[in-house]
Amino acid sequence: MSKRDYYEVLGVDKSAGARDIKKAYKKLAMKYHPDRTQGDKALEDKFKEIQEAYEILMDDQKRAAYDQYGHAGVDPNRGGAGFGGGADFGDIFGDVFGDIFGGGRGRQSRARQGADLRYNLELSLEEAVRGKDVEIRVPTLVECEVCHGSGAKKGTSPTTCPTCHGNGQVQMRQGFFAVQQTCPTCSGRGKIISDPCNSCRGQGRTEKTKTLSVKIPAGVDTGDRIRLNGEGEAGEAGAPAGDLYVQVHVKQHDIFSRDGNNLYCEVPLSFTTAALGGELQVPTLDGKVKLKVSPETQTGRMFRLRGKGVKSVRNGMVGDLMCKVVVETPVNLSSKQKDLLKELDESMGGAKSKHSPKEQGFFDGVKKFFDDLTN
Structure with a gap:
């Protein structure tokens, strides 16, 4: 069949x-x-x-x-x-x-794997973007060097538990099922240590602060984590060690903010350059670059500098730098400068809608709103 x-x-x-x-x-x-x-x-x-x-x-x-x-x-x-x-x-x-x-029928007890650990690593934006090698110190449990994880004094070894015969559990019948319970004699280990190791007091593990070298790949961001296999806590009775997870947090930057692979920044723009156009220098993570500003640029306009963002840690694609210009109103003007601005304003005369279309459109809308209320 x-x-x-x-x-x-x-x-x-x-x-x-x-x-x-x-x-x-x-x-x-x-x-x-x-x-x-x-x-x-x-x-x-x-x-x-x-x-x-x-x-x-x-x-x-x-x-x-x-x-x-x-x-x-x-x-x-x-x-x-x-x-x-x-x-x-x-x-x-x-x-x-x-x-x-509570356990398998006739199953031998298994020593528990070591616990996973987490290490919080704080990086600057530059370090996260470029990557770096860092050394970290991690307090953890490691295998006892004296008894090599057995928990027994040197020259001796653990013996099989006489109560559970090494299973780590004892069996009780309840209806159809054989219900298992942790052995009270050996606490589920299946072994008894008559003569404990003096160094680890029979635990098979000791506390130690390890120094580890971690390679941080370029392009990591807040929330990313790097796993170091077997660098967590040592397991019980020779069981495998857990893993260490390095959790990345990128500090806030004074100039740039990050969204995925793109960087963002605000660039102040003088009143005259915004009106007449020109060039200004903007910062990038690789140094300053020139940005050409067209005449009549309004505040809030976004300029894109391609390839000046972050290289993705996953697919290698490089993001852009997005520069938002903010037109700065001049301050601390001299009397002469104020007179020049007044002269400029007067020269525009009744052609405000031509030179400031948004302003004129706004007030036209306000007038219409109040006219509608009174009708």
Whole structure:
């Protein structure tokens, strides 16, 4: 009889991740587990099919072989990766439901992986844009150098817990299910240390401040984080260490603000340059550049300097620098300068709408508004 597609058996898509596969298996295993089906052969066979699909799809190597060659790729009789037909349902069932019932049936206790750590790193805008190598000091738990993580005094070793026989858990029956509880003797470790290490007091880990060199890539921004594999806390009893996440925060800049790969700044523009046009120097992260300003430029106008922004840390594209000009009203005028401005104003005469169209349009709108109110 031909076998059903494993993805179909579990009711998941071929692109499903491990979490979705495990979730689907939990639901089906709870429904069809032999403890619930009371010896029904058809339902027992269905559970075996579900169990087989789960074991194949949760193993990266077997899943890759199945995706490429189908059932032939995982059939031991045809040279495939093979399915462990001799496994007891309870082993997988207990492994999947261990988080609900406190542990797997007959499963050996596992030392916990070390905790992940976070380090907050503050950078200037220039450092974030250009990248740099920094040294950081991180207080953490590391593997004890004396006992090498075992927790036992040098020359001795931990012994198997006599209560749980190394499982780390003891079993209690409740209806259909074998409910697991943490072993009270060894606290779930499965081992007992009779003669603890003097350096770490039996913990297998000691406190230490590590100095690490971190390469900050160019273009990082606030919220980005850099993962350093295995630089977190050491695991218990030789288990793998956690990771260290360097969280980036970019300080506020005096001149520039950043939005994605673009930089923004405000550039003051003199009254005369705004009216007559000219050139002014604007700052960039690479130095000053000249910006040509056309005559009759109004305040708030945005000029784009292409390629003067930030190079993306993800795709290498370079943003722009957006310069917003702000026309500055002259201050501290001398009497002569004031007279010249009055003369300029008088020279415009009744042609204000020609020289200041926005001003004239605004007041025309105000007049119309009040006229409408009185009518």
